[in-house]
Amino acid sequence: MIDVFAPIAAAADLTVPAEHRLPVAVVGAGAIVDVAHLPAYRRAGLEVTGLYDLDPARAAEVAARHGVPRTYASLAELLADDRVAVVDIAVSPGAQPGIARQALEAGRHVLCQKPFAPDVATGEELVALAEAGGLKIAVNQQLRFDEGIAAARAMVRAGWIGEPTAMTFSVNILTDWSAWDWLLTTDRLEIVYHSIHYLDAIRSVLGDPELVFCTGSRTPGQLAKGETRTMSTLVYPGDVRALVHVTHENRTGDQEAAFRVDGTLGAVKGTLGLLYDYPHGRPDTLEVNSRVLPTDGWLPYPVTTRWLPDAVAGPMGSLLRAVAEGGEPETSGRDNLGTLRLLEALYASMDSGESRRL
Structure with a gap:
């Protein structure tokens, strides 16, 4: 296999x-x-x-x-x-x-x-x-080139999970923003400086959404001025959806940084090891469950490199x-205009409390 x-x-x-x-x-x-x-x-x-x-x-x-x-x-x-x-x-x-x-x-x-x-x-x-x-x-936008993300995208393009139906990132970590002092005072924080990675990675798999909704918030006692918790929903034609759920104020130590792509004939799931002990990190993981191959359950993919420094x-x-x-280039400036438009739509949604069409 x-x-x-x-x-x-x-x-x-x-x-x-x-x-x-x-x-x-x-x-x-x-x-x-x-x-x-x-x-x-x-x-x-x-x-x-x-x-x-x-x-x-x-x-x-x-x-x-x-x-x-x-x-x-x-x-x-x-x-x-x-x-x-x-x-x-x-x-x-x-x-x-x-x-x-x-x-x-x-x-x-x-x-x-x-x-x-x-x-x-x-x-x-x-x-x-x-x-x-x-x-x-x-x-x-180097997360696209992280081995786990790149391998997952290749599996989707190879048809291993059938037609993709959803892609999700769930990140629950504690981030010390004081490592970048200028980030402590910025009005816009989580989406533009962190979730931008996940949003661009989603675009590399699913393309550009039609409609988005985003909500963001702070937590009592946090140092940073901007939002540190966000939920972003991306709506695609038909029944395809994406979700990015991130918090940087996990104060209990049980860090999580996971992603998943679901399809009509299987799924791919993995973890972003870098975020479990940033900046040192640990190896990523990736598994695929496919009725196309078939895999007889979840089959681990041997990830050998890391988001940082390798994917840079x-x-x-x-x-x-x-x-x-x-x-x-895969991450050309022209392509990245789509990521910028997505950021603008998400912040407009966050500010208005209403969904935004791209």
């Missing part, structure tokens, strides 16, 4: 072919670059030409730790380096659009972080700027493939 997993594993493979690899420069030397971007790029065999950060000492420290050969004194110096083909932007969301514009105007391909832009209009502007210059722009190589690898072969 293990042999049937070979095409599924191939669909979840994060290998970046040698002929696709181009030099990458990174803007930002924060924790996510330190623990995820640089380790993932090193494992993928990518060349990082250098780092730039507003804090030169931090940039030098991170560069030294990961064997990055240089740091740049300014963004202009980075963009003047003729060897740089791709700029990976890993900064706070407010600073990202301006840096992306400068990189695109300098003729560089760009990988942005999520959220791609503060609003759809800004995202559309960046996409248009990239297309006008014949450049590729992608978004680091996915968006970059997809971007590099698009540069080398043409076409669009």
Whole structure:
């Protein structure tokens, strides 16, 4: 039975072919670059030409730790380096659009972080700027490339569970938002900075919904200003539905981070190990129950990589493939406009108490 997993594993493979690899420069030397971007790029065999950060000492420290050969004194110096083909932007969301514009105007391909832009209009502007210059722009929505999610999506596309009928994420964890001090004071929090991962992953399996409803709330005594508990319902044509139920105020220690895709002939379910002991995490799990194969009950799939750092190589690898072969990255800026529209609709629903049609 293990042999049937070979095409599924191939669909979840994060290998970046040698002929696709181009030099990458990174803007930002924060924790996510330190623990995820640089380790993932090193494992993928990518060349990082250098780092730039507003804090030169931090940039030098991170560069030294990961064997990055240089740091740049300014963004202009980075963009003047003729060897740089791709700029990976890993900064706070407010600073990202301006840096992306400068990189695109300098003729560089760009990988942005999520959220791609503060609003759809800004995202559309960046996409248009990239297309006008014949450049590729992608978004680091790396949960799509997590092995458990990617394998589940491949099983759905292979028809193993028949026609999909529902997809759910249930996450009940305790998050210390003080690790990102700027998040403590933002009005919008959970949907745009966390559930965006799950929403984008759902889009990668089911596509865009027609109608959404969302409710969000806080809990007494929480430090963060914005919402930390949300329930988002996505309605698709016919009887297909999706649900994202998340709380970050679990004070009893029984962490949960699970997902499931149901279909007419089976189901796929798994866990996101990273969230059980963030940022250290534990291995993901994935199981499939299929009347198509058949599996005779639940059959475990052997997940071998993790969301962080491994899946971070996915968006970059997809971007590099698009540069080398043409076409669009899987998480292209244009595709991610759909995720931004979904976020806007969910917040409009949260504010009004009414469903919103996309």
